[in-house]
Amino acid sequence: MAQYLTNNVFVDVLVGAIVVGAAAWLINRTIIEPFNRRGAKVTVLFVVTIALSLMIQNAIIVFFGGTTHSLVVPSETVSQVGPFLFTAADMIVMAVAVAIMLAVHVILRYTTFGKSQRAVADSRELASVTGINMPRVVALTWLMAGAIAGIAGAVIAFQGGTFSPLTGYTFLLVTFAAAVAGGLGRPYGAMIGAVILGLVTEVGGAYLASSYKQVIAVGILVVVLLIRPSGLFDARGRTTI
Amino acid sequence: MIDYIVSALTLVSIFAILALGLNIQWGWSGMLNLTFITFAAVGAYVSAGFDLGPPVYAHQQTYIIQLSTPFPVALLAGTLAAGIAGGIVGAIALRRLRSDYFAIVTLSIGLVIYQVVAQNRGIFGGQVGLFGIPQPFADLLPLTPQQYMYFYLAMCLVALLAVYLLVRHMFGSPFGRTMRAIRDDELAAQAFARPVFWFKLRAFVFGSLIAGFGGALLSHFVGAFNPAGWTPGETFVLYTAIFLGGTGNNLGSILGTLIFVGIISEVTRYIPPIPGNPDANEALRGVVAGLIIILVLRYRPQGILGEPRDNDAKRDSQAGTDTYLPAAPAVAQPT
Numbered sequence: 001m002a003q004y005l006t007n008n009v010f011v012d013v014l015v016g017a018i019v020v021g022a023a024a025w026l027i028n029r030t031i032i033e034p035f036n037r038r039g040a041k042v043t044v045l046f047v048v049t050i051a052l053s054l055m056i057q058n059a060i061i062v063f064f065g066g067t068t069h070s071l072v073v074p075s076e077t078v079s080q081v082g083p084f085l086f087t088a089a090d091m092i093v094m095a096v097a098v099a100i101m102l103a104v105h106v107i108l109r110y111t112t113f114g115k116s117q118r119a120v121a122d123s124r125e126l127a128s129v130t131g132i133n134m135p136r137v138v139a140l141t142w143l144m145a146g147a148i149a150g151i152a153g154a155v156i157a158f159q160g161g162t163f164s165p166l167t168g169y170t171f172l173l174v175t176f177a178a179a180v181a182g183g184l185g186r187p188y189g190a191m192i193g194a195v196i197l198g199l200v201t202e203v204g205g206a207y208l209a210s211s212y213k214q215v216i217a218v219g220i221l222v223v224v225l226l227i228r229p230s231g232l233f234d235a236r237g238r239t240t241i
Numbered sequence: 242m243i244d245y246i247v248s249a250l251t252l253v254s255i256f257a258i259l260a261l262g263l264n265i266q267w268g269w270s271g272m273l274n275l276t277f278i279t280f281a282a283v284g285a286y287v288s289a290g291f292d293l294g295p296p297v298y299a300h301q302q303t304y305i306i307q308l309s310t311p312f313p314v315a316l317l318a319g320t321l322a323a324g325i326a327g328g329i330v331g332a333i334a335l336r337r338l339r340s341d342y343f344a345i346v347t348l349s350i351g352l353v354i355y356q357v358v359a360q361n362r363g364i365f366g367g368q369v370g371l372f373g374i375p376q377p378f379a380d381l382l383p384l385t386p387q388q389y390m391y392f393y394l395a396m397c398l399v400a401l402l403a404v405y406l407l408v409r410h411m412f413g414s415p416f417g418r419t420m421r422a423i424r425d426d427e428l429a430a431q432a433f434a435r436p437v438f439w440f441k442l443r444a445f446v447f448g449s450l451i452a453g454f455g456g457a458l459l460s461h462f463v464g465a466f467n468p469a470g471w472t473p474g475e476t477f478v479l480y481t482a483i484f485l486g487g488t489g490n491n492l493g494s495i496l497g498t499l500i501f502v503g504i505i506s507e508v509t510r511y512i513p514p515i516p517g518n519p520d521a522n523e524a525l526r527g528v529v530a531g532l533i534i535i536l537v538l539r540y541r542p543q544g545i546l547g548e549p550r551d552n553d554a555k556r557d558s559q560a561g562t563d564t565y566l567p568a569a570p571a572v573a574q575p576t
């Protein structure tokens with residue numbers, strides 16, 4: 001939508017980050033937190049988030065229609081580095097990805113919030129005992145994850161030139177596959193997992209039909225979950241989750 | 242008008258059968274199977290393959306099996322095929338997985354099956370699917386098309402009653418009680434020497450059998466079946482019905498289906514369409530489904546009827562919360 005107002009991709013990305021981050025924070029505040037306070041089971045929370053995605057996705061169809069939208073992407077000049085071809089859009093996508101990785105690294109490693117977040121991920125009880133304000137950490141985590149998702153969404157629309165209400169769904173399991181392959185709870189693993197998964201699905205998709213890209217990704221997801229649930233790079237090897 | 246009600250009721254009774262099957266997996270056993278409709282699809286396709294015969298329009302339609310057996314044989318074949326599929330998927334997904342990863346794995350496997358069936362015309366006709374599925378018993382009974390609709394509704398209602406009685410019997414049986422014990426506290430059930438994996442697998446297969454049975458009735462009711470009929474959204478329709486009627490309560494599954502599939506979904510069809518947005522009415526149903534699930538879980542987790550807990554010390558305990566933990570802190574596992 002920001003494209004209607006401006007033609008600048010960085011404005012798009014910024015608006016995406018702010019809007020989606022705020023929406024995620026609001027969802028946690030109004031819908032998820034009451035369940036957490038009541039001590040709902042993980043599965044129940046899981047169902048709630050699925051129901052939310054069902055609602056939001058269909059609400060978007062009701063208000064904006066189910067058709068594919070196109071963005072006016074500036075004309076593309078293709079540049080070549082070795083055997084690889086890049087468009088300007090591809091370069092921007094990669095730059096954004098690297099910037100986000102660096103930002104996540106700095107936040108997790110050097111800020112108090114990042115440290116508390118890792119503590120909460122390890123053990124909620126222990127984190128609470130040491131005086132970490134857990135609801136606040138959880139709320140900020142939603143904000144952060146939402147903002148990153150918003151940036152990713154803006155970038156996907158920009159790079160592909162089109163998007164539809166179903167765009168998110170196609171990426172959900174693929175994203176999850178990347179995170180699982182790299183090891184859940186390990187941001188660096190997730191980054192490497194995403195690179196590997198992207199390469200495997202693109203190369204596999206070139207040999208099979210391109211509609212099988214997603215199938216390859218979720219195939220990897222299932223296999224990793226069953227054989228190496230702690231991720232491909234975990235020295236501990238097989239652990240049960 | 243009366244024809245419309247008969248056809249809507251037939252659909253409700255078929256979906257109620259499916260909801261009863263899913264209720265065994267989710268309501269009794271706490272297995273969040275996000276691709277339940279895939280097993281209904283297996284029943285729908287295989288049963289159709291068993292009585293569809295060789296394709297009439299071979300250039301439009303290709304599929305496997307191509308038998309011409311009577312409907313009861315086809316129904317049985319579809320049911321068993323779904324049960325076998327459930328056994329295979331359950332054996333893979335139930336191994337060593339936490340409940341939320343189990344859900345992701347079912348969703349993933351369902352997606353793989355969906356893409357493979359939808360993209361390959363040779364299996365079950367690809368996107369075109371199967372059509373011209375014969376009407377059960379139509380050649381034996383001298384009925385007008387309208388009379389036949391009543392007959393099919395009666396058949397589905399009898400089937401629903403049979404499934405309900407079977408499921409009700411199992412609910413109170415040692416098997417049903419063990420399943421609910423495993424759902425509420427897997428470790429405790431294990432401590433009482435219950436083989437958790439086998440019990441879960443049996444419940445998964447049992448639910449899949451019912452899915453295949455319902456799916457076979459569905460494809461023979463419509464006369465055609467293709468990938469548009471078993472999108473992941475259909476599974477959420479069933480979940481909405483179960484949450485609304487009362488998780489774990491068999492009668493609740495039927496009631497929830499009647500309310501959501503029979504009334505709410507039908508009403509959204511008649512809301513005047515938004516100009517230029519043909520998908521709006523269908524999408525509105527999705528919004529309502531999501532809203533119902535969230536509101537029910539937030540304000541009445543046990544649903545309209547709630548699970549019967551006559552023998553419980555705490556009768557007001559709610560399914561879906563950890564009542565055995567005093568003021569349980571959020572039990573979300575670190576991921």
